Amino acid sequence: MTVARFSPLQRLVHWVMAACILAMLFIGVGMVSTISARYLTLVSIHKPLGIAILVLALLRLVLRLRRGAPPLPADLPEPMKLAAHLSHLVLYGLMFAMPLLGWAMLSAEGYPVVLFDGLRLPPILPQNLELYALLRGAHGYLAYAFFAVILLHLGAALFHALVRRDGVFEAMAPVPTRALD
Amino acid sequence: MQPPSTPHFRLGAFAVIAGVLCGATAAFAYTAGWLSPGRLSREKVVGALSPPGGPAPGHRRNHVKGICFTGTFEANGAGAALSRARLLAAGAYPVIGRLNLGTAAISEPDAKARVRGLSLQILGPDGSEWRTGMITPPFFPVSTPEAFYALLQASASKEPGAMPAFAAAHPEIAAFGAWAGSAPWTGSYAEERYNGINAFVFTDAGGSDHVVRWSMRPAAQPVPVPPDHLATRAPDFLNQEIRTRLAAGPVRWTMALTVAEPGDPVDDPSKAWPEGRRTIDVGTLTIQALQEEADGPCRDVNYDPTVLPDGIRTSADPFPAARSSAYALSYRRRAAEAGSYPHTAPGARP
Numbered sequence: 001m002t003v004a005r006f007s008p009l010q011r012l013v014h015w016v017m018a019a020c021i022l023a024m025l026f027i028g029v030g031m032v033s034t035i036s037a038r039y040l041t042l043v044s045i046h047k048p049l050g051i052a053i054l055v056l057a058l059l060r061l062v063l064r065l066r067r068g069a070p071p072l073p074a075d076l077p078e079p080m081k082l083a084a085h086l087s088h089l090v091l092y093g094l095m096f097a098m099p100l101l102g103w104a105m106l107s108a109e110g111y112p113v114v115l116f117d118g119l120r121l122p123p124i125l126p127q128n129l130e131l132y133a134l135l136r137g138a139h140g141y142l143a144y145a146f147f148a149v150i151l152l153h154l155g156a157a158l159f160h161a162l163v164r165r166d167g168v169f170e171a172m173a174p175v176p177t178r179a180l181d
Numbered sequence: 182m183q184p185p186s187t188p189h190f191r192l193g194a195f196a197v198i199a200g201v202l203c204g205a206t207a208a209f210a211y212t213a214g215w216l217s218p219g220r221l222s223r224e225k226v227v228g229a230l231s232p233p234g235g236p237a238p239g240h241r242r243n244h245v246k247g248i249c250f251t252g253t254f255e256a257n258g259a260g261a262a263l264s265r266a267r268l269l270a271a272g273a274y275p276v277i278g279r280l281n282l283g284t285a286a287i288s289e290p291d292a293k294a295r296v297r298g299l300s301l302q303i304l305g306p307d308g309s310e311w312r313t314g315m316i317t318p319p320f321f322p323v324s325t326p327e328a329f330y331a332l333l334q335a336s337a338s339k340e341p342g343a344m345p346a347f348a349a350a351h352p353e354i355a356a357f358g359a360w361a362g363s364a365p366w367t368g369s370y371a372e373e374r375y376n377g378i379n380a381f382v383f384t385d386a387g388g389s390d391h392v393v394r395w396s397m398r399p400a401a402q403p404v405p406v407p408p409d410h411l412a413t414r415a416p417d418f419l420n421q422e423i424r425t426r427l428a429a430g431p432v433r434w435t436m437a438l439t440v441a442e443p444g445d446p447v448d449d450p451s452k453a454w455p456e457g458r459r460t461i462d463v464g465t466l467t468i469q470a471l472q473e474e475a476d477g478p479c480r481d482v483n484y485d486p487t488v489l490p491d492g493i494r495t496s497a498d499p500f501p502a503a504r505s506s507a508y509a510l511s512y513r514r515r516a517a518e519a520g521s522y523p524h525t526a527p528g529a530r531p
């Protein structure tokens with residue numbers, strides 16, 4: 001039988017972003033844990049990759065608004081449906097919030113936002129120490145929240161794939177539709 | 182869609198899910214260093230800088246005392262031989278700077294600080310930027326950030342044998358001790374030579390790399406003053422002196438670049454390069470106005486030595502990375518405590 005699936009482009013963007021965001025979370029906590037030369041290497045990946053995620057998130061939102069999503073199975077209990085919708089909302093929110101916070105906090109620090117040699121983004125806020133403190137805290141704490149929500153999301157996806165086997169995982173699975181038949 | 186799972190299969194599925202989630206969490210914790218208490222973190226290093234009574238809230242965790250200035254860096258263009266950086270092309274560029282003391286204790290009188298510092302943020306018309314923090318010794322006391330942490334621990338230790346043991350394990354410290362004991366003290370920030378100490382890679386317009394250290398050579402003639410004379414002066418005599426001096430005439434330094442030759446210790450800031458290395462004077466720094474730090478433009482600047490213009494980058498010297506990471510934490514902490522270090526000028530933000 002055929003399952004309702006996200007479009008191939010939506011699936012591609014989903015899995016590329018999944019890899020990028022997970023990498024970003026690991027790079028982020030790894031870089032702030034060290035004073036070795038790795039610190040600068042990781043920071044220099046963190047900034048451009050984070051901005052790339054912002055661009056992908058925009059593309060993804062447009063796709064989602066235009067192409068929608070396949071419905072959840074009718075027999076999924078209401079609380080689970082609610083949890084699914086809420087967690088997706090939070091994931092979308094964080095995909096935008098994290099890179100914007102990173103960019104904004106460096107702006108508030110008056111620190112140049114250099115993506116690579118010669119490509120510098122303009123500040124999006126004036127220099128302001130109190131604002132920096134707030135944004136830097138938010139970037140740090142929301143990063144941990146992001147990881148926690150991703151774990152929940154991953155757990156739920158595997159639950160659909162392995163326990164309920166209700167086609168929800170297949171809707172986003174990184175395989176062509178013919179492979180599911 | 183597959184058929185519904187059997188209870189037996191379901192148990193296995195939950196085990197797989199739990200395994201994946203636990204594995205991901207463990208990998209995350211490992212990456213964050215939570216499972217590696219031995220990793221030298223910025224928290225450890227910045228914590229080790231703390232003076233006995235704890236750091237002054239809202240202030241820098243090291244080089245805590247300082248005064249802001251604004252000025253200009255007038256590049257003469259000679260630096261273009263080594264780097265394509267816009268800030269080394271002939272021209273005048275604005276500077277936000279900070280004269281400071283190499284101590285983490287805010288109550289320490291100026292006369293006691295053996296090391297003095299000069300921090301610069303030079304701003305280019307193309308948005309490029311060059312930040313540097315320089316100090317008066319000609320080399321750093323130790324070779325590596327790890328050794329710096331060990332030095333901080335040994336010097337804070339009450340064990341009588343801690344420093345001798347450190348010195349035995351890190352013989353490079355002897356040169357610094359000799360400098361500290363013999364270099365003349367002066368009564369002015371303006372009479373000091375400030376050294377960048379760390380090595381950076383300069384790339385010229387042709388794409389060739391040169392490993393460079395830089396210094397600021399004072400225009401003022403140094404007048405040695407015995408330390409016990411300085412001790413009789415006001416606790417902030419250096420700030421008073423630089424104000425009086427600037428009111429009477431210009432305060433200037435010449436920036437000099439020194440180029441390493443093959444085989445020079447570019448990755449070890451505790452070792453000076455041999456005499457006679459090619460040195461180029463690339464411009465003049467002039468102070469135009471001084472500002473109290475509480476309300477001055479340098480207050481909220483992170484003089485992170487890895488903020489460099491295109492044409493200059495970090496080298497094999499491990500310190501700039503360590504400093505960048507440690508200064509970020511110091512900055513984060515002092516920003517979170519900004520309320521404890523209020524602005525004082527009338528009309529300033531609280």
Ligand code: HEM
Binds near residue numbers: 029031095143
């Ligand atoms: C999806 C996007 C992003 C994620 C998931 C992410 C994640 C993280 C994480 C986990 C940390 C460590 C948090 C801590 O323990 O304090 C961090 C720190 C940081 N992030 Fe991001 N980040 C993102 C985007 C960005 C962007 C776009 C920028 C800048 C352009 C940025 C700049 C920084 C900086 C400067 C730090 C602190 C470095 C330090 O304290 O030394 N981030 N980020």
Ligand code: HEM
Binds near residue numbers: 299329507
């Ligand atoms: C691993 C070694 C080092 C550590 C952990 C360290 C730590 C620090 C910290 C935490 C600050 C305060 C930063 C802020 O809040 O903005 C600071 C400031 C400073 N450091 Fe270092 N430092 C190190 C090596 C060096 C070296 C090699 C030099 C000289 C070349 C240097 C020169 C300075 C200067 C001039 C300042 C004052 C910056 C300002 O005016 O804001 N430091 N250091």
